[in-house]
Amino acid sequence: xxxxxxxIGIPMAQSPRMQKIIRDIRMNKLLYLLILPPVIYVFVFHYxxxxxxxxxxxxxxxxxxxxxxxxxxxxxxQWLLENPTxxxxxxxxxxINLLRIIVGFPAPIILALIINEVRHTLFKRxxxxxxxxxxxxxxxxxxxxxxxxxxxxxxxxxxxxVGLGLPRIDFLQNPTIFxxxxxxxxxxxxxxxxxxxxxxxxxxxxxTLYEAAEVDGASRFxxxxxxxxxxxxxxxxxxxxxxxxNVLRVGFDQVFNLYNxxxxxxxxxxxxxxxxxxxxxxxxxxxxxxxxxxxxLGMILLVVANEAVKRTRDGEGIY
Amino acid sequence: xxxxxxxxxDITIYGALAxxxxxxxxxxxxxxxxxxxxxxxxxxxxFHLVPTSFVFDAYKFNFDNPQLLRSFAVSIFVTVVGTTNxxxxxxxxxxxxxxxGLAFTSIVFTLFLVTFFFDGGLIPNFILIRQLGLxxxxxxxxxxxxINPFFLILMKNYFSNMTKEIExxxxxxxxxxxxxxxxxxxxxxxPIIATIGLFYAVHFWNDWFWPMIYLSxxxxxxxxxxxxxxxxxxxxxxxxPGVVNIxxxxxxxxxxxxxxxxxxxxxxxxxxxxxxxxxxxxxxxE
Numbered sequence: 001x002x003x004x005x006x007x008i009g010i011p012m013a014q015s016p017r018m019q020k021i022i023r024d025i026r027m028n029k030l031l032y033l034l035i036l037p038p039v040i041y042v043f044v045f046h047y048x049x050x051x052x053x054x055x056x057x058x059x060x061x062x063x064x065x066x067x068x069x070x071x072x073x074x075x076x077x078q079w080l081l082e083n084p085t086x087x088x089x090x091x092x093x094x095x096i097n098l099l100r101i102i103v104g105f106p107a108p109i110i111l112a113l114i115i116n117e118v119r120h121t122l123f124k125r126x127x128x129x130x131x132x133x134x135x136x137x138x139x140x141x142x143x144x145x146x147x148x149x150x151x152x153x154x155x156x157x158x159x160x161x162v163g164l165g166l167p168r169i170d171f172l173q174n175p176t177i178f179x180x181x182x183x184x185x186x187x188x189x190x191x192x193x194x195x196x197x198x199x200x201x202x203x204x205x206x207x208t209l210y211e212a213a214e215v216d217g218a219s220r221f222x223x224x225x226x227x228x229x230x231x232x233x234x235x236x237x238x239x240x241x242x243x244x245x246n247v248l249r250v251g252f253d254q255v256f257n258l259y260n261x262x263x264x265x266x267x268x269x270x271x272x273x274x275x276x277x278x279x280x281x282x283x284x285x286x287x288x289x290x291x292x293x294x295x296x297l298g299m300i301l302l303v304v305a306n307e308a309v310k311r312t313r314d315g316e317g318i319y
Numbered sequence: 320x321x322x323x324x325x326x327x328x329d330i331t332i333y334g335a336l337a338x339x340x341x342x343x344x345x346x347x348x349x350x351x352x353x354x355x356x357x358x359x360x361x362x363x364x365x366f367h368l369v370p371t372s373f374v375f376d377a378y379k380f381n382f383d384n385p386q387l388l389r390s391f392a393v394s395i396f397v398t399v400v401g402t403t404n405x406x407x408x409x410x411x412x413x414x415x416x417x418x419x420g421l422a423f424t425s426i427v428f429t430l431f432l433v434t435f436f437f438d439g440g441l442i443p444n445f446i447l448i449r450q451l452g453l454x455x456x457x458x459x460x461x462x463x464x465x466i467n468p469f470f471l472i473l474m475k476n477y478f479s480n481m482t483k484e485i486e487x488x489x490x491x492x493x494x495x496x497x498x499x500x501x502x503x504x505x506x507x508x509x510p511i512i513a514t515i516g517l518f519y520a521v522h523f524w525n526d527w528f529w530p531m532i533y534l535s536x537x538x539x540x541x542x543x544x545x546x547x548x549x550x551x552x553x554x555x556x557x558x559x560p561g562v563v564n565i566x567x568x569x570x571x572x573x574x575x576x577x578x579x580x581x582x583x584x585x586x587x588x589x590x591x592x593x594x595x596x597x598x599x600x601x602x603x604x605e
Contacts (some may be wrong), residue, residue, distance in 0.1 A: 012590045024422040026604040030496045031415055035427060038466060039413045045447070045463045052443025062446075111339070117332045127336050130343055136517075138525035138569050140543055144550040144576050145346045148353070148569070156349065172605055200599050220328060238505040253528070257547070274441055286512070291440030298437045 001088075057287035069285075076289035086290060089273035092266060093294075096179050096251065101243050104187050108194030109236065111226060115195065116202050128199070131192025143257035146185055148173065178263040186254060201235045202228060236308055245305030246298075270294045347580070353571035354378070354453045355515060361570055377567070377574035385471065387575070389538055390545040393457070394524060395582075397541055401461040401523040406516050408465050411473030414500050428475075435468035440531070448533055458532040459528060460541070467522075470515045473601030477511040480600055546579050589591035 025032055049114075051066065056076055058069040111131070118124040134142070144192045145244040149156045150171040158168045209227050218226070221301040253270040274290050349367040356364075360372040379576040381387050415421070416428050438444075444463065483502070489503045505512065527543035534540060540548075549572055 006481070015427065021422045028418075028421060028496075029419065031421070032423070034411050034496075035415045035423075036457050038408050039427065040413075041408070041462075041465050042434060044451075045465070049439025049443035049447050050434075050437060052446060055443065090507060114332055114335055117329075118336065119329075123336075127340060128586065130340055132591060133584070133587065134343060136525075136545060136587060137520050137580055138523070139374055140527050140547045140550065141576050141580055142346075144546070144572060145350050147550070149346060149349065151474075156345075156366045192343070196598065200595055223586075256528075257550075264363065280469065283393045284446075288442045289439060291442065295437055295440060299513070302436060 002080045013017050027122065053288055055285050058285055058291045060285045060288075072285075076283075076286045077287060078295070080290055080293065085268070085282075086270075086273060088265065089268045089270050090293070093251075094183055095270040096255075096267075096269065099179055099183050100186060100251070102241070103183050104190070105243065107187050107191045109232065110196055111191050112195040112202060113200035113228065115199060116228070117220070128195075129193065130191070133192070137189070139253040139257045140188065142185070143254075146258065153246055172258065173204065173260065173262045175263045175266040178259070178267045182251070182254060182267070185258070186251075189283035197235060197239065198232060201232055205231045241305040241308050245302035326424050333357050340449075347458060350573045350576050353570055354577045356570055358567035358570065361567060375481060377570040378578075380571050381574050386540075387538065387542075387545065390542045391578070392541040393539055396555060396566070397457055397461060398520050398523040401464065402516060402520045404461060405465050405467070405519045406512065409467070409471050409515065409519075410505070410512070411464060411470055413478050416471070416475040417478035431466065431468050435472070436599070453532055455535050455539070457534075457539060460529050461523070463529075464519075464526075466521065467519070467570070470518060471591055474511060474515060475597070477508055477597070477601040481507055510593040510597035511601050512597075513590045513593040517586070520586070521583065542579050546575050549575050 032240075049162055054066055055069065057071060057073060058066075059072050059075075060066075060069045064070075111216050115124060115127055115169070119132050152158060152170045152173065155171075157171070161166060169177060171177055190226075205227065210223055213223050213227060251269060252275075255267060256272050256275065259272065270290060271294065274294075277287055277290075352367040352370045353361055353379050355370055355373050355375070356367070357372040357374050357376070360370075364371060407489070412427075412431070416424060416431075418424060439447075448459045448463070450456055453462070485503055485507065486499060489499050506559075523545050526541070527547045530541050530544045531547070537545075
């Protein structure tokens with residue numbers, strides 16, 4: 001074991017840069033030894049699959065592998081673009097997420113503003129603790145629960161509507177309603193969790209601002225309008241942009257567990273399209289192409305979003 | 320403190336929040352009520368607000384099913400092993416990345432950052448697992464999720480923010496790398512470790528998708544996948560359809576749901592107080 005470091009060290013010792021690197025490794029041997037497994041991990045479990053996307057441009061067969069399969073260029077992408085089911089899924093992905101952002105974005109801000117007006121600390125804390133909880137429950141469970149509550153004929157919500165003299169709403173099987181069901185149940189799940197950052201930002205506002213406003217005779221709404229909301233502005237911008245960047249990565253669990261063939265027209269998204277096709281008659285190359293369309297769009301949106309964050313936050317991005 | 324009068328606005332605020340709490344709790348409450356109902360009570364009620372019967376039939380049915388017990392054990396195993404593995408390596412990597420002046424820090428950071436933006440997707444991951452011979456092994460749902468790049472960035476930022484001065488002092492005192500990490504850095508980083516640990520645990524506990532893709536032997540299905548099959552009425556899950564006819568499927572399903580979410584609800588209150596602190600410090604870049 002004595003000879004090994006010397007053998008590596010001697011022939012490369014010429015370049016001063018190399019010398020520096022070697023000294024660095026020698027001084028931090030243990031650290032580099034510890035980082036080795038994570039680096040191997042990231043190569044095997046992330047970079048090999050990443051390389052695997054070349055199969056989107058091939059007619060992949062297991063026998064021939066990534067290197068031997070026939071190169072077919074953009075054939076699969078062309079097929080997807082001409083396929084009505086994929087085009088429908090693509091359009092739905094954008095539509096549902098746009099709706100989610102427009103309707104869902106203000107919800108946690110409003111919740112945070114309301115919670116902040118509560119004066120009893122115990123009640124405040126209880127509401128907060130409770131409000132985070134649904135975020136940790138999976139959509140498998142929630143779909144099991146909501147399928148009961150939202151059912152057209154026996155669901156509690158429809159019984160409630162009928163009790164008020166209102167018409168029944170077919171939340172889960174009417175294609176026009178279904179995207180709204182997705183958006184509203186997602187808000188139900190995430191609104192509390194989303195309010196954490198806003199509440200923390202509100203807590204950091206200097207109380208002297210409010211005291212000064214009180215002396216000037218400002219009402220509660222004036223204080224919210226002129227102190228709290230301006231203080232939240234930069235947080236809002238950042239979170240809005242992050243949610244734009246995340247547009248294409250969220251929602252699969254929810255849609256896949258809640259949708260059914262009656263609402264494919266408005267509920268099917270790219271990921272559910274891929275998984276359904278995978279379960280029935282998988283053309284692996286074509287599905288990888290579909291996945292690639294999804295990742296590329298998501299990546300573009302995230303980079304654009306981060307650039308926008310940098311502009312609004314004095315050159316600091318989210319990563 | 321000055322006494323402020325309780326106004327109409329206050330009443331509206333407290334009322335709105337009370338309604339919000341009711342809306343948040345109701346879905347869970349109704350499923351608990353249903354799980355303890357007799358079939359008659361289930362069909363006799365629309366809202367399941369007040370339990371009109373209290374029987375353990377649905378739970379007994381669930382616990383008499385060996386598959387549910389097996390799946391429960393599998394989920395416990397995957398969650399404990401997966402969370403420990405993920406937390407350990409995320410801490411090691413976060414610690415490495417928080418070090419200033421190492422030759423390879425930025426290269427390693429870039430390596431992980433790229434995985435935040437881009438992944439191969441379903442099929443290439445499936446092919447990898449197949450080629451590694453991990454199909455139908457629980458390793459297939461643990462190993463690929465060892466380091467989540469987003470949690471890694473939170474961990475790294477937290478470490479960089481917390482440790483600068485303390486670390487220098489510890490090094491002067493002659494602490495080695497491991498002593499530094501586990502005796503100095505970890506104890507003062509409890510909030511971020513609790514937060515990220517909970518995230519990992521929730522991921523492993525809730526994951527049904529990758530098990531569905533990678534596992535074919537239903538004996539090692541985790542609870543979430545078992546539940547999904549119960550809910551989507553799949554026939555392949557090992558519940559004898561004849562028995563389901565005797566029992567009421569709705570109350571049995573409700574009991575399965577309660578059993579699935581109970582561990583999260585039990586652990587959650589102990590960890591949630593760390594969220595705010597952990598998330599805020601982790602999301603601040605120096």
